[in-house]
Amino acid sequence: MNQPKYRVFVCTRQRTQSEDCCFNCGGVEIYQAFCDEIDRQQLINQVEVRQSGCLDRCEAGTVVAVYRANWQNFTWLPDKIQHKVRKLLFPNRHLYGHLTSADIPEIVASHSIDGKPLKRCQIDIN
Numbered sequence: 001m002n003q004p005k006y007r008v009f010v011c012t013r014q015r016t017q018s019e020d021c022c023f024n025c026g027g028v029e030i031y032q033a034f035c036d037e038i039d040r041q042q043l044i045n046q047v048e049v050r051q052s053g054c055l056d057r058c059e060a061g062t063v064v065a066v067y068r069a070n071w072q073n074f075t076w077l078p079d080k081i082q083h084k085v086r087k088l089l090f091p092n093r094h095l096y097g098h099l100t101s102a103d104i105p106e107i108v109a110s111h112s113i114d115g116k117p118l119k120r121c122q123i124d125i126n
């Protein structure tokens with residue numbers, strides 16, 4: 001796979017039954033829905049989808065972060081510093097929350113194809 005244009009991180013973190021977490025909100029199904037939609041839209045070389053740990057917005061599960069993947073220029077820095085530099089220089093992270101599988105085709109079409117984050121499903125970064 002060449003450098004993807006977008007990276008999608010789907011939180012699938014599991015906590016206990018009584019705690020808010022993306023696993024309990026269908027995180028694995030959302031991950032699969034992204035994979036299926038990327039495959040259906042033939043975007044496999046442009047969009048990379050991964051399961052992730054907690055994205056610190058557990059109350060909004062299932063939470064998904066989408067980044068524009070242009071970070072490779074900082075690979076010479078230590079990982080921790082790379083992360084901070086990327087955050088400062090590329091405030092291009094968008095968070096989606098309260099997702100259902102039905103939202104995924106619209107997010108892929110809007111964000112990954114048209115380059116416009118889908119406001120209807122976005123949540124605040126902080």
Ligand code: FES
Pocket residue numbers: 011012013014020021022023053054055056057058059061063
């Ligand atoms: S468990 Fe998904 S954001 Fe925390």
